[in-house]
Amino acid sequence: MTVPAKHRFILFARKWALRIVVPFVLILFWQLYASAGWLDENVFPAPTTIFDAYIELWKSGDWQTALPVSLRRAGLGLLIGGGSGLILGILAGLFTSAERLYDAPMQMIRTIPFIAMVPLFVVWFGIGETSKVALIIGASIFPVYLNTYHGIRGIDSKLLELGNAFSMSKYDQIRLIVFPVAMPSILVGWRYAAGAALLGLVAAEQINSNAGLGYILNNATQFQRTDILISGVLVYAVLGIIVDMIMRFIERNVLSWRVHDNA
Numbered sequence: 001m002t003v004p005a006k007h008r009f010i011l012f013a014r015k016w017a018l019r020i021v022v023p024f025v026l027i028l029f030w031q032l033y034a035s036a037g038w039l040d041e042n043v044f045p046a047p048t049t050i051f052d053a054y055i056e057l058w059k060s061g062d063w064q065t066a067l068p069v070s071l072r073r074a075g076l077g078l079l080i081g082g083g084s085g086l087i088l089g090i091l092a093g094l095f096t097s098a099e100r101l102y103d104a105p106m107q108m109i110r111t112i113p114f115i116a117m118v119p120l121f122v123v124w125f126g127i128g129e130t131s132k133v134a135l136i137i138g139a140s141i142f143p144v145y146l147n148t149y150h151g152i153r154g155i156d157s158k159l160l161e162l163g164n165a166f167s168m169s170k171y172d173q174i175r176l177i178v179f180p181v182a183m184p185s186i187l188v189g190w191r192y193a194a195g196a197a198l199l200g201l202v203a204a205e206q207i208n209s210n211a212g213l214g215y216i217l218n219n220a221t222q223f224q225r226t227d228i229l230i231s232g233v234l235v236y237a238v239l240g241i242i243v244d245m246i247m248r249f250i251e252r253n254v255l256s257w258r259v260h261d262n263a
Contacts, residue, residue, distance in 0.1 A: 042224070042226060053227035054234075057216065067213070069212040073129070073204065074136060074200075077135070077139070078194060081144070082140050082189075088106070089145040092149045094152060094174065094178070106145060114200060132205065132207055135203060139199060143189045143192035146189065147186060147189025148182070152182045154182075155178060155182060163176070187247075187250070187254060191247040194246075194247050195244065213236065216228065220232065
């Protein structure tokens, strides 16, 4: 049954109203507490002070210079890490020999927090761009690998038996059965990997950065500019929201049949 356009609009407005109202109320109380002098301005500045710091860096061109550098690091790390995890996950999911070869080491390595690898990466790759990108790769490879592997291994064997009944070749089974059925899990892995890449970016840019968002935050720490620190953290948060929205958009379009069924 088709939902009337007016009803869909009301549902859409109600959903986004709930998402906007709560943060707005929190920011309002935050501003009131700061204006009343109940918060130390040097420790927890008011939202208006943080906004002024953001405008200050925007007018100086620091944000415009830093954002492309950070996005390039995160994008390159996600592309290499996610691509590697996808290939390894497909091979381990399709071939038992590949699973036996490297699944156990991958499972062991993924339990190590990637932040704990920072000192080791500095020793291995130095303090340049290589160590930063390598850390982001390490953060993003495992979500794609795990979700791809389990998405393929979790396929109902009856679907493959149906393919055999229709005399489908192995290639056709992979193309027409395995990948379409595993695709939701694979895309979830990419979505998690995108978030992990941003987390890796935050950690990576603390390694002697001379450009990027981390460079701005390091300078703010030295000069005890809490307003700039919080504005930088909020920029990271906004980037995370935007990346998640992009991944959701891709998921909805690739899995349009699934969205239609849910509707």
